[in-house]
Amino acid sequence: MFYKHSRRTATVIAVTATAVLALAGCAGSGPAATEGGSTFDPDAEVTVDFTWWGNDDRASKYTEAIALFEEEYPNVTVNGTFTDYPSYWEKRTTEAAGGGLPDVMQFDYSQMDSFGSRGLLYNLTPEYGTNIDVDAIPETALNVGDIDGESYGLISSTNAWAMFQDKTLIESLGAEPYEGGTSWEEYYEWIADITANGNGVYGGADPTQRIQNFELALRQDGGNLYTDEGELGFDEDDLTAFWESASDVREGDIVPQQRLEELNPVSGFGANIAASELTWDNFGAGYLADSGKAVDDLILTTPPTSDADAKDLYLKPSMLLAMSSKTEVGAAGAKLIDFLTNSPEVGKIFGASRGIPASETQRDGAELSGQDANVLAYEESITDRLGDAPPLPPEGAASIEQKFWDLGKSIDLGAIEIDEAVKQFFSEAEIALNN
Secondary structure (H helix, E strand, C coil), X not given: CCCCCCCHHHHHHHHHHHHHHCCCCCCCCCHHHCCCCXXXXXXXXXXXXXXXXXXXXXXXXXXXXXXXXXXXXXXXXXXXEEECHHHHHXXXXXXXXXXXXXXXXXXCHHHHHHHHCCCCEXXXXXXXXXXXXXXXXXXXXXXXXXXXXXXXXXXXXXXCEEEEEEHHHHHHCCCCCCCCCXXXXXXXXXXXXXXXXXXXXXXXXXXXXXXXXXXXXXXXXCCCCECCCCCECCCHHHHHHHHHCCCCCCCCCCCCHHHHHHHCCCCCCCCCCECEEEEEHHHHXXXXXXXXXXXXXXXXXXXXXXXXXXXXXXXXXXXXEEEECCXXXXXXXXXXXXXXXXXXXXXXXXXXXXXXECCXXXXXXXXXXXXXXXXXXXXXXXXXXXXXXXXXXXXXXXXXXXXXXXXXXXXXXXXXXXXXXXXXXXXXXXXXXXX
């Protein structure tokens, strides 16, 4: 499977949600339980409470989109509210305990299991084809909000795992960019070659620090980070092999961890001392801001793979839209979700500020340019490598990801041996999942 070369707030929110949501118990399935979806009455006056996280810019965009919706559905009034991301989930958790979630909510992938598995979310599946059109959404992305085969969140925008490279920098060193999609061993060899001729520029940072690269390697072998039951989908041997796969490049080929600590929060790629970086494809704007690079300097290529035929990549939701299981505005809420997901006019308003629109009809209206256009082109280029989305991350996944990252950095600093890091990881992962 593997080869050798020859954030804190989310954790707090996840733990808090576990404790408080347990009090909520299982709510009813809501009006969507009716086969064929709920019936929309264009003459009935309806008020829909809708909430999202974001800043003033996102709020102004949603306000404009809501006005268009109300123009199309004059019998529906939408009350929109928003707050910052940490406060958003604290408030949703408190509302869940009291049974008062808003009708329609912008939702995060990492929170779907916490809320959906307790019956707090509305089953959208019967609304598909009735009040919500899903024909323009890729099949591989449509099931990301599923729990036990039913949809409790509709993807509104996507991102995918990718490799950023600074083409201009690499060519200035007399080298060629990594071509993408080769073996991990070949990528590590490319890193070593760049570093050897880089005059202080490294081929990249250690990819084994990121749990997403471990997930990618597991999926290349037919596995996943988590099982459908919310347990770890790998064992100690898998993790040991993954961390050991970078042992050779740790000997001077990758950006030294101490240097990265000094640069934090700017990455090695953002600081122009790394020629490549594996991350989500929507990170380009941040790199451009940190590095002073131009859009034409950046290229997006596919990550390495141990199996050229693997369906290891997937479209991850930048965000989803969901409803409360106790809502009394089923059809109107579903119509709002449909409009915010599919409308070309909404696509024009938001562009890629929520991520690349998941719906083809909304993408057509988004008029993407610059780095947004590059991301769209990348996601369209990986169609043959896209597989089904993995099982929803279980409660505790945020703290597990943070622990993986912390231990990876400690390995690169020489502060811990790999075998001890593996033991610590499994010990703390067990606590996170059982809490």
